[in-house]
Amino acid sequence: MVSNEKVYKQEKTENDDLWWASILADENRCSAEGSEIKTKNVLETKEEDTPLLNWDKAQSLYKQDAIISLRVIGHNRGGVLVEGEELKGFVPFSHLIKLQENSNAAKREETLSTYEGTTLSLKVIECVPEDGRIVFSERAAQAGEGRRRELFSTLTRGKEISGEVTNITEFGIFVDLGGVEGLVHISELSWGRVGHPREIVKIKEKIRVQVLDISPERCRVALSMKRLIDNPWEKATEKYQIDQIVDGQVSALVPFGLFVRLEDGIEGLVHSSEIPAEERKLRQDDHVQLRVLHVDPKKQRMGLSLKLQGKND
Numbered sequence: 162m163v164s165n166e167k168v169y170k171q172e173k174t175e176n177d178d179l180w181w182a183s184i185l186a187d188e189n190r191c192s193a194e195g196s197e198i199k200t201k202n203v204l205e206t207k208e209e210d211t212p213l214l215n216w217d218k219a220q221s222l223y224k225q226d227a228i229i230s231l232r233v234i235g236h237n238r239g240g241v242l243v244e245g246e247e248l249k250g251f252v253p254f255s256h257l258i259k260l261q262e263n264s265n266a267a268k269r270e271e272t273l274s275t276y277e278g279t280t281l282s283l284k285v286i287e288c289v290p291e292d293g294r295i296v297f298s299e300r301a302a303q304a305g306e307g308r309r310r311e312l313f314s315t316l317t318r319g320k321e322i323s324g325e326v327t328n329i330t331e332f333g334i335f336v337d338l339g340g341v342e343g344l345v346h347i348s349e350l351s352w353g354r355v356g357h358p359r360e361i362v363k364i365k366e367k368i369r370v371q372v373l374d375i376s377p378e379r380c381r382v383a384l385s386m387k388r389l390i391d392n393p394w395e396k397a398t399e400k401y402q403i404d405q406i407v408d409g410q411v412s413a414l415v416p417f418g419l420f421v422r423l424e425d426g427i428e429g430l431v432h433s434s435e436i437p438a439e440e441r442k443l444r445q446d447d448h449v450q451l452r453v454l455h456v457d458p459k460k461q462r463m464g465l466s467l468k469l470q471g472k473n474d
Contacts, residue, residue, distance in 0.1 A: 216288075216290045219248060219295050228282050229245065229285075240255075241277070250297050252297045258303070283299055284302045301341070311340075312341050318374065322338060322372060331357060331358070334350070336368065343382035350387060352392050354420060397463070398458055401423075412446075419443065
């Protein structure tokens with residue numbers, strides 16, 4: 162049997178990986194698309210590129226949760242590059258006060274360009290000398306010095322807390338808890354299938370979340386929305402039986418069939434082989450009647466059919 166400690170360490174590693182993948186997702190996509198870069202890719206500031214970079218100073222600023230002023234010397238689609246005496250790093254666009262919505266690329270580029278040459282008040286939110294990475298946040302600085310340490314002293318796993326949605330990516334959402342930003346990975350948004358996090362929340366929306374994991378040394382908090390409500394799949398076999406006729410709403414059309422939502426958190430798949438010819442023109446949001454083929458609560462899967470008559474009928 163796997164011990165609770167091993168499970169916790171595994172979850173902690175996975176949450177850490179998901180955090181960095183999410184916060185840099187847009188920047189990585191930008192590079193993959195070959196978008197025009199206004200300055201070099203600076204997500205990782207290598208020591209050979211900045212011989213005067215003072216890591217002791219950077220780590221001290223991080224540990225003290227202090228505020229520092231740095232000048233913007235360039236930008237790309239992912240954010241801005243800042244520099245000052247013995248310091249250089251990156252501010253992701255989601256951590257800039259004027260630019261929190263990432264849906265309009267043209268508007269983002271226009272806003273990012275206005276930052277060049279300006280001086281920002283910032284906090285260090287990521288300092289990893291072994292990776293040559295320093296990440297700053299303008300929004301975190303608004304909370305004032307020492308706020309991060311104060312907040313982390315009150316956070317515990319399982320605690321319910323309020324926050325404001327500050328950024329939405331395809332991997333999840335970031336929530337400002339009042340000086341510290343937490344991540345709700347897409348898998349923790351709902352018990353049901355989520356096509357994109359923007360289907361669930363909006364920028365600046367106030368939400369309630371549960372703390373899953375805390376990493377003060379890396380300024381990270383893993384959060385969940387779905388764990389504040391009961392998992393509907395736990396009672397799925399009681400509510401849905403084989404050959405039962407149920408009502409649902411088409412939630413997504415896919416090459417191999419379609420997904421139908423039966424209730425919040427529970428969706429089933431109608432394979433193309435279970436769609437009669439006369440039903441092939443169904444559209445998203447259409448209401449339909451279906452027959453339950455099978456239910457698998459552990460994998461949170463349900464097979465449905467638009468053929469209401471069973472083989473034995």
